[in-house]
Amino acid sequence: MRPKFTAKDAEVFAEAAEKNILYVPLREPLRPLRLGFVLLSLAILTSCQPASSQEPSSVSARTLADDYERSSASVRRKYDGKEITVRGYALIAATLPQSGHDQGSVFLEEKEAKLTRQVACWFSKDQAEQFSKIRGAQYITVRGIFNGEAGADLKFCKLVRIE
Secondary structure (H helix, E strand, C coil): CCCCCCHHHHHHHHHHHHHHHHHHHHHHHHHHHHHHHHHHHHHHHHHCCCHHHCCCEEEEHHHHHHHHHHCHHHHHHHHCCCEEEEEEEECCCCECCCCCCCEEEEEEECCCCCCCCCEEEEEEHHHHHHHCCCCCCEEEEEEEEEECCCCCEEEEEEEEEEC
């Protein structure tokens, strides 16, 4: 014959189990695990800062284009996928995105250079209003993500300054 448990017995048993099984034995072994998780989370959050939180590298259009022409591989190792700031001469106004197109462009070079390689700066429709202020024959500073696959190109450009 089995002993009968009443509701009161079940309540007492549940309280005892809660105090002795759930809180004490499980809490202590998990403390180092929780501490490790918190430290790991903190390390990940502090080391994985977005690119824009760091000051981007700054380079002239002439230096970037000349270095790229000498050794595209070394320039790509240094800058590919990184946000950089480039100052250069825009001989003509920016080409704004036409209907059906997502991007516009502006080309940066050195003012007095002959047959120099240009740095292409590609910007979105969202940036078109800012880039429409470029009239040509002006020094400008832009910031974008370097992509050296097909030349010295900056993607996702933002206009920093017109001089």
